[in-house]
Amino acid sequence: MTQLPGLLDTEAIRKDFPILDRQIHDGKKVVYLDNAATSQKPRQVLDALNAYYERHNANVHRGVHVLAEEATALYEGARDKVATFINAPSRDEVIFTKNASESLNLVANMLGWADEPYRVDRETEIVITEMEHHSNIVPWQLLAQRTGAKLKWFGITDDGRLDLSNIDEIITEQTKIVSFTLVSNIMGTINPVETIIRRAQEVGALVCIDASQAAPHMVLDVQALQADFVAFTGHKMCGPTGIGVLWGRQELLEDLPPFLGGGEMIETVSMHSSTYAPAPHKFEAGTPPIAQAVGLGAAVDYLSAIGMDNIAAHEHAITEYAVKRLLEVPDLRIIGPSTAEDRGATLSFTLGDIHPHDVGQVLDEQGIAVRVGHHCARPVCLRYGIPATTRASFYLYSTPAEVDVLVEGLEHVRNFFG
Structure with a gap:
C-alpha cells in the first residue's frame, strides 16, 4: 500500500460513508472519483x-408550538455553524439559498436592480474569467444583456492559470463587479485572490467569489x-443537495434590494407597498430548505471535527x-496545471484520440466513477481546442490505492481501443 505524508486515516473515515462499500458490475467495489460534481454523505x-x-x-420562524420552535432552532443553529465555519463577522451575513447558482444569480440581480452607487448599467463593466463554471458566466451575461453593461474577462494561459498580464486594462474605473472562481471546477487551478481583489479595490469595484470548489477542501x-x-x-461538502x-x-x-419576494422576507405588507425584513431573512423568501440546512450544519460539524487544514x-x-x-x-494530457502547486484535488485530462465519454464508460464498467464532458465550463474546452475531458476529483476519503486503480483502468481503456 502506498504511504504518503499528510494523509488522513481514510480507513476510519470511509466507515462513515455507507455508499463507499457498495459493489456494482458483478462485485466491483465503487471507486468514487466524481467529488467535484457532488460528494458522498457521512452517516452523521x-x-x-x-x-x-x-x-x-x-x-420555521412563525409557529409557537414545540415542533416549530425546535425546527427554527435547528435551522438557525445551522446558520450559526456556517458563520463560524467561514469566519463571518455576523451570522446575519449568511444567506441560505438552494445552491451556489442561486447565490450567484442573487448577487447579479441585486446589482441590476440596485440604486447608485451599486447599480450596474450601460456605463459600467462586469469582469469574470474564462475558466468560470457556467453558473458564474450566464448570470453576468444576462445582467449585461438587460442593462447594457460591458462584459469582460481574463483569459487562461497554456498551463491553466489566469492570464493577469493585462489586469489594469481588464479591471478599470468603469468596473462595478469582479466575479471569479477561487478554485476551477474543471482544472483545479487555485486563483491568485489577493492580486485580483487588490486591483478591484483600487477602482472601487465589488468582488464576488465562487467558492464552490474551495469550501469543501480548504x-x-x-x-x-x-x-x-x-x-x-x-452538496459538494458532505451536505445534502438543495x-x-x-x-x-x-x-x-x-x-x-431583495431578489425574490414572498413570505418571511417582509416587514410589513399592504396592497400598495411593502417593506422588507433585515438580512438574512430579506433574501430568504418563502419556506426555506429547512432539512437541507440542518444537514449542512451536520456536514460542517463533521468537516470541522476532522479539520479543514488536515x-x-x-x-x-x-x-x-x-x-x-x-x-x-x-x-494522456492534463488540461490545466501539470503540478500540484496552487491546484485543488481536481484533474481533467484527455487520453489520445479516445473520446472522454468512451473513457468514462469503460472506467464505469470497472467500478470507477469519473465525470466526462465540459463540466459546465465549455469556454475552457474551447480555449484548449478539445470537445470535452475526463475529470477525476478527490476528497477526504480518497486513497492512493484509488489513484492506482484509476491508472490501471486507463491502461485498460487504451488497450480496449487499441
Whole structure:
C-alpha cells in the first residue's frame, strides 16, 4: 500500500460513508472519483436528516408550538455553524439559498436592480474569467444583456492559470463587479485572490467569489479573503443537495434590494407597498430548505471535527501522487496545471484520440466513477481546442490505492481501443 505524508486515516473515515462499500458490475467495489460534481454523505449527516424529519419537522420562524420552535432552532443553529465555519463577522451575513447558482444569480440581480452607487448599467463593466463554471458566466451575461453593461474577462494561459498580464486594462474605473472562481471546477487551478481583489479595490469595484470548489477542501475565511460576496454549495461538502450559501458584507446586504419576494422576507405588507425584513431573512423568501440546512450544519460539524487544514493536506498529497501517476500514462494530457502547486484535488485530462465519454464508460464498467464532458465550463474546452475531458476529483476519503486503480483502468481503456 502506498504511504504518503499528510494523509488522513481514510480507513476510519470511509466507515462513515455507507455508499463507499457498495459493489456494482458483478462485485466491483465503487471507486468514487466524481467529488467535484457532488460528494458522498457521512452517516452523521444522514442521521441528522432522519432525526429532523422523524422528530422535529415543522415550518420555521412563525409557529409557537414545540415542533416549530425546535425546527427554527435547528435551522438557525445551522446558520450559526456556517458563520463560524467561514469566519463571518455576523451570522446575519449568511444567506441560505438552494445552491451556489442561486447565490450567484442573487448577487447579479441585486446589482441590476440596485440604486447608485451599486447599480450596474450601460456605463459600467462586469469582469469574470474564462475558466468560470457556467453558473458564474450566464448570470453576468444576462445582467449585461438587460442593462447594457460591458462584459469582460481574463483569459487562461497554456498551463491553466489566469492570464493577469493585462489586469489594469481588464479591471478599470468603469468596473462595478469582479466575479471569479477561487478554485476551477474543471482544472483545479487555485486563483491568485489577493492580486485580483487588490486591483478591484483600487477602482472601487465589488468582488464576488465562487467558492464552490474551495469550501469543501480548504479553510474558507471570508474576512481574510476581503471579498464582498462569497458563494458556495452544500452538496459538494458532505451536505445534502438543495442547500447553498451566499455570504455578503452586512452593509451591502442592508443597502441592496431583495431578489425574490414572498413570505418571511417582509416587514410589513399592504396592497400598495411593502417593506422588507433585515438580512438574512430579506433574501430568504418563502419556506426555506429547512432539512437541507440542518444537514449542512451536520456536514460542517463533521468537516470541522476532522479539520479543514488536515483535509487540505490530505488532498494535496493525493493530488501530487495522482499528477505523477497520470503523467505516466502514454498519450494522456492534463488540461490545466501539470503540478500540484496552487491546484485543488481536481484533474481533467484527455487520453489520445479516445473520446472522454468512451473513457468514462469503460472506467464505469470497472467500478470507477469519473465525470466526462465540459463540466459546465465549455469556454475552457474551447480555449484548449478539445470537445470535452475526463475529470477525476478527490476528497477526504480518497486513497492512493484509488489513484492506482484509476491508472490501471486507463491502461485498460487504451488497450480496449487499441
